[in-house]
Amino acid sequence: MKLHRKDILGIKELSVDEINLILETADSFVEVSTREIKKVPTLRGKTIITLFYEPSTRTRTSFEIAAKRLSADTISISSSTSSVVKGETLIDTAKNLESMNPDLIVIRHSAAGAPHMIAGVLNEPVINAGDGAHEHPTQALLDMMTIRSIKGKLAGLKVAIVGDISHSRVARSNIYGLTKMGASVHLAGPATMIPYGIENMGVVVHTQIEEAIRDADVVMALRIQTEREKQCIFPSLREYARHFSLNRRNIGSAAKDVLIMHPGPVNRGIEISPDLAESANSVILQQVTNGVAVRMALLYLLAGGNA
Amino acid sequence: MKLHRKDILGIKELSVDEINLILETADSFVEVSTREIKKVPTLRGKTIITLFYEPSTRTRTSFEIAAKRLSADTISISSSTSSVVKGETLIDTAKNLESMNPDLIVIRHSAAGAPHMIAGVLNEPVINAGDGAHEHPTQALLDMMTIRSIKGKLAGLKVAIVGDISHSRVARSNIYGLTKMGASVHLAGPATMIPYGIENMGVVVHTQIEEAIRDADVVMALRIQTEREKQCIFPSLREYARHFSLNRRNIGSAAKDVLIMHPGPVNRGIEISPDLAESANSVILQQVTNGVAVRMALLYLLAGGNA
Amino acid sequence: MKLHRKDILGIKELSVDEINLILETADSFVEVSTREIKKVPTLRGKTIITLFYEPSTRTRTSFEIAAKRLSADTISISSSTSSVVKGETLIDTAKNLESMNPDLIVIRHSAAGAPHMIAGVLNEPVINAGDGAHEHPTQALLDMMTIRSIKGKLAGLKVAIVGDISHSRVARSNIYGLTKMGASVHLAGPATMIPYGIENMGVVVHTQIEEAIRDADVVMALRIQTEREKQCIFPSLREYARHFSLNRRNIGSAAKDVLIMHPGPVNRGIEISPDLAESANSVILQQVTNGVAVRMALLYLLAGGNA
Numbered sequence: 001m002k003l004h005r006k007d008i009l010g011i012k013e014l015s016v017d018e019i020n021l022i023l024e025t026a027d028s029f030v031e032v033s034t035r036e037i038k039k040v041p042t043l044r045g046k047t048i049i050t051l052f053y054e055p056s057t058r059t060r061t062s063f064e065i066a067a068k069r070l071s072a073d074t075i076s077i078s079s080s081t082s083s084v085v086k087g088e089t090l091i092d093t094a095k096n097l098e099s100m101n102p103d104l105i106v107i108r109h110s111a112a113g114a115p116h117m118i119a120g121v122l123n124e125p126v127i128n129a130g131d132g133a134h135e136h137p138t139q140a141l142l143d144m145m146t147i148r149s150i151k152g153k154l155a156g157l158k159v160a161i162v163g164d165i166s167h168s169r170v171a172r173s174n175i176y177g178l179t180k181m182g183a184s185v186h187l188a189g190p191a192t193m194i195p196y197g198i199e200n201m202g203v204v205v206h207t208q209i210e211e212a213i214r215d216a217d218v219v220m221a222l223r224i225q226t227e228r229e230k231q232c233i234f235p236s237l238r239e240y241a242r243h244f245s246l247n248r249r250n251i252g253s254a255a256k257d258v259l260i261m262h263p264g265p266v267n268r269g270i271e272i273s274p275d276l277a278e279s280a281n282s283v284i285l286q287q288v289t290n291g292v293a294v295r296m297a298l299l300y301l302l303a304g305g306n307a
Numbered sequence: 308m309k310l311h312r313k314d315i316l317g318i319k320e321l322s323v324d325e326i327n328l329i330l331e332t333a334d335s336f337v338e339v340s341t342r343e344i345k346k347v348p349t350l351r352g353k354t355i356i357t358l359f360y361e362p363s364t365r366t367r368t369s370f371e372i373a374a375k376r377l378s379a380d381t382i383s384i385s386s387s388t389s390s391v392v393k394g395e396t397l398i399d400t401a402k403n404l405e406s407m408n409p410d411l412i413v414i415r416h417s418a419a420g421a422p423h424m425i426a427g428v429l430n431e432p433v434i435n436a437g438d439g440a441h442e443h444p445t446q447a448l449l450d451m452m453t454i455r456s457i458k459g460k461l462a463g464l465k466v467a468i469v470g471d472i473s474h475s476r477v478a479r480s481n482i483y484g485l486t487k488m489g490a491s492v493h494l495a496g497p498a499t500m501i502p503y504g505i506e507n508m509g510v511v512v513h514t515q516i517e518e519a520i521r522d523a524d525v526v527m528a529l530r531i532q533t534e535r536e537k538q539c540i541f542p543s544l545r546e547y548a549r550h551f552s553l554n555r556r557n558i559g560s561a562a563k564d565v566l567i568m569h570p571g572p573v574n575r576g577i578e579i580s581p582d583l584a585e586s587a588n589s590v591i592l593q594q595v596t597n598g599v600a601v602r603m604a605l606l607y608l609l610a611g612g613n614a
Numbered sequence: 615m616k617l618h619r620k621d622i623l624g625i626k627e628l629s630v631d632e633i634n635l636i637l638e639t640a641d642s643f644v645e646v647s648t649r650e651i652k653k654v655p656t657l658r659g660k661t662i663i664t665l666f667y668e669p670s671t672r673t674r675t676s677f678e679i680a681a682k683r684l685s686a687d688t689i690s691i692s693s694s695t696s697s698v699v700k701g702e703t704l705i706d707t708a709k710n711l712e713s714m715n716p717d718l719i720v721i722r723h724s725a726a727g728a729p730h731m732i733a734g735v736l737n738e739p740v741i742n743a744g745d746g747a748h749e750h751p752t753q754a755l756l757d758m759m760t761i762r763s764i765k766g767k768l769a770g771l772k773v774a775i776v777g778d779i780s781h782s783r784v785a786r787s788n789i790y791g792l793t794k795m796g797a798s799v800h801l802a803g804p805a806t807m808i809p810y811g812i813e814n815m816g817v818v819v820h821t822q823i824e825e826a827i828r829d830a831d832v833v834m835a836l837r838i839q840t841e842r843e844k845q846c847i848f849p850s851l852r853e854y855a856r857h858f859s860l861n862r863r864n865i866g867s868a869a870k871d872v873l874i875m876h877p878g879p880v881n882r883g884i885e886i887s888p889d890l891a892e893s894a895n896s897v898i899l900q901q902v903t904n905g906v907a908v909r910m911a912l913l914y915l916l917a918g919g920n921a
Contacts (some may be wrong), residue, residue, distance in 0.1 A: 033714070035657070037659030038660070038717075039687075041545065041656065044344060045344030045346035046345070057691055057707070061663075061689055062714060068661070068689075069661075069687075069688040073375040075368055077364055077373075088572035088574075092572065092575075093572075095592055096572075096595050100340070100372050100595060101345065101599070196358060226701060264702070264710060265707070266706055267701055268706075285710065285712075286713070286714035289711050289713045289714065289715070292714050351651060352652045352653035356675075380653075382679060384671055394879065394881050395878070399879065399880055400671070401669075402899055403672055403879075403902050407903065407906050408647040408906070410652075592866065
């Protein structure tokens with residue numbers, strides 16, 4: 001089966017069938033990374049460009065490893081070395097890169113919609129690796145893959161997402177994906193971090209973490225941007241942690257086999273207590289492993305379709 | 308045919324035969340970048356080092372893609388991560404890199420003559436990717452390749468180069484190359500940006516852009532270093548743009564099929580009006596595409612001669 | 615023969631047999647870098663991550679070239695682009711990288727013991743590429759390889775190490791290695807740069823450079839961190855150079871065929887006079903060449919053992 005779509009810009013526009021196709025393809029790539037020789041020739045002779053306007057280790061590394069394991073050549077461009085500083089527009093940068101005949105461009109940008117803008121002018125596939133507070137589709141796909149691989153399904157599960165919903169592209173993409181796949185999504189966070197009207201996305205909003213967590217099959221803690229502390233969105237990290245940190249006490253009301261997730265990097269003791277992050281219920285590192293498989297799947301589906 | 312030359316440091320020292328050889332070799336590499344599998348084994352097992360002391364996206368990326376499409380291994384060193392900060396001399400850095408047995412070194416440096424200095428002490432081929440306001444030979448080669456591929460020739464053409472001639476290594480390399488190949492080169496720019504005595508290079512100097520452009524087959528706009536505005540070399544960007552920006556009005560006096568070129572990155576509305584940059588006469592993106600082919604040709608001619 | 619050890623964290627814990635095995639394996643890899651096609655398939659499909667929390671050209675480049683010549687895929691992460699800035703712990707960063715199934719991690723960190731900490735929690739091999747003022751085992755191995763390849767042995771040689779012993783991980787690793795292999799190690803440097811009690815490591819300490827150098831078979835000058843000048847550890851670079859710079863005069867008392875070594879980057883005129891650095895006795899560049907071979911050997915022994 002093929003993905004009839006040039007780009008992956010967000011989860012919002014994906015159908016259930018498309019999500020299932022991506023997750024199944026990702027499942028089939030997990031095994032490659034466990035081989036003695038972790039390499040398949042699928043994308044040999046293809047050029048993948050990663051264009052990161054925000055710093056990142058995990059996501060960029062995950063895409064690069066995914067591309068190399070498919071035998072693609074990778075070119076990594078980050079904003080500090082890019083000619084953006086020279087006043088070129090984003091579209092001109094993208095068209096210039098296109099003129100070098102890449103096969104796919106991965107972009108992360110602090111401006112919501114930036115990937116959509118370049119996808120609209122480029123013939124090559126574009127993958128959104130995070131745009132502002134908008135979407136982070138590969139994160140949501142790896143999260144759904146992780147849940148599905150353990151729970152065997154997404155439909156009917158109760159998933160709690162806890163933290164700074166307003167500024168989280170991870171939350172937004174997961175809400176689109178999980179509700180679409182039939183899960184019931186519950187949010188909790190400080191009132192200043194819950195966007196007005198978010199209920200329209202089909203989620204239930206709580207002001208107490210305990211209510212969101214109760215009987216949850218999955219609890220996902222979001223990363224707090226600690227630099228936001230100075231912006232008066234919440235009084236202090238200490239106060240945030242007292243009310244919204246996942247810990248042994250509040251997790252007790254969740255299902256016994258609850259999955260504890262976090263997109264990383266973790267601020268230990270703030271979003272989640274260290275012992276919980278390392279508990280048997282935590283699948284935080286499995287998320288990272290599945291991230292490589294999801295990205296291999298997308299590179300394959302978008303850039304290797306003709307092979 | 309072979310290139311009997313260890314390095315490519317400038318256009319000044321190249322013969323007409325050498326330029327023709329490079330352009331013909333580049334023509335033959337264009338097709339590789341349009342294949343399904345964009346890779347030939349020509350430089351397999353070779354190590355190409357790019358050593359950039361000035362930031363660059365386009366040129367570094369172009370060299371890296373060129374090297375990878377020839378199957379070479381690439382090592383990218385930029386000044387921010389380099390030990391230059393630690394007080395090592397450039398020659399010591401170069402000799403250290405040489406001791407790791409690379410097959411070719413590409414260098415960009417803010418000091419004119421830096422590539423020549425290291426080429427003089429290294430046994431490996433060195434390619435100048437831009438040295439101060441001196442030369443940028445691969446840019447001139449890709450410009451000549453672009454003109455020739457469309458016009459079928461260089462000899463007899465009228466080429467206008469507009470802008471900050473004084474600080475432009477692109478202008479200097481193109482003047483050497485185009486006059487050598489029999490084109491007639493006309494310059495225009497603010498008086499403070501035209502070097503005294505440049506007529507000795509075989510060019511015609513104009514103070515009005517309209518005179519330089521009249522009946523031109525090619526018009527090349529140079530990038531303005533906007534940071535120069537503060538150095539009192541020209542009064543303001545606005546005043547520069549009023550007198551020397553390429554636009555629909557002044558381009559009217561050029562030949563109907565005039566080629567509009569720019570080395571990038573473009574400051575839209577300053578060196579060139581946005582509509583002109585995207586018009587049918589603009590070959591700006593074709594220049595970028597040909598850049599990969601020219602660099603593949605040079606890497607092949609200098610590092611793959613024995614294959 | 616195989617190396618029965620997961621990591622290379624320091625020379626302190628290596629046995630004489632292990633050092634001999636590494637040096638012999640390195641000898642056998644020298645030839646690969648002189649081939650027309652500098653590549654063997656040994657580590658094809660393996661992923662090597664270099665994780666550098668301190669800037670470096672030479673060491674990072676050396677590891678990258680070594681990995682590529684063994685056909686491994688390399689991922690390069692440096693602190694400026696890493697999520698360390700985001701407050702993640704080093705162990706969490708390491709475990710996240712591990713979750714992407716790398717085959718080996720090379721780490722440089724300003725904190726002594728950092729590589730040991732992550733080696734303790736990772737299943738994959740870890741190579742210490744320099745940790746604070748503690749150890750720099752690959753430098754000592756390439757130094758021993760260089761001496762042995764020319765002198766035919768290490769046992770019985772007199773080796774003088776001159777400079778800032780206190781802050782030098784190069785000195786520390788070489789002292790462990792050279793004494794273990796039977797060489798006699800003599801130190802000289804300003805009193806403020808000789809650690810109290812260092813004699814317990816089996817070395818002889820001198821306050822005059824001439825005494826350390828007398829009849830030496832090898833003289834190793836250490837790099838001065840010039841930024842230390844401001845920290846009052848020594849009065850001035852000029853005064854340091856007057857008393858501890860290697861030069862034609864003081865080298866005269868060494869053996870006629872003394873080897874002059876320096877780990878680089880060299881501050882010319884401070885640790886060593888320029889003419890001496892380029893004399894026939896200098897093996898500084900040979901050290902760099904052997905560095906690639908030593909790193910190929912370690913990558914092979916630690917990551918390719920099953921092949």
